[in-house]
Amino acid sequence: MSALEKNEANRWSYMTSEALGRRLEKITNPEKLRLFIKFAKLYGEKSLWSEARRKLRFFESNGVV
Numbered sequence: 001m002s003a004l005e006k007n008e009a010n011r012w013s014y015m016t017s018e019a020l021g022r023r024l025e026k027i028t029n030p031e032k033l034r035l036f037i038k039f040a041k042l043y044g045e046k047s048l049w050s051e052a053r054r055k056l057r058f059f060e061s062n063g064v065v
Contacts, residue, residue: 005035012039020048027052030059 001009015023020040027033033056040049 004032008032008035008039012043017045017048020045021051024048024052024055027055030056030064033059 011023012020024036027036033052037049037052037056040046040052
């Protein structure tokens, strides 16, 4: 597990869904967004997972990735 993954795992262990949602709004790095998606799926946060996937598709369609 990379340092970035460890940091993300630590965040998911204590943050509420609402706080994670606010964090999702601020993510602009596709790599961090992919990690967010991974942990949202792992923790069963379907609404956050869906929103993050939409955001990633938007980035991909605009050539950010």
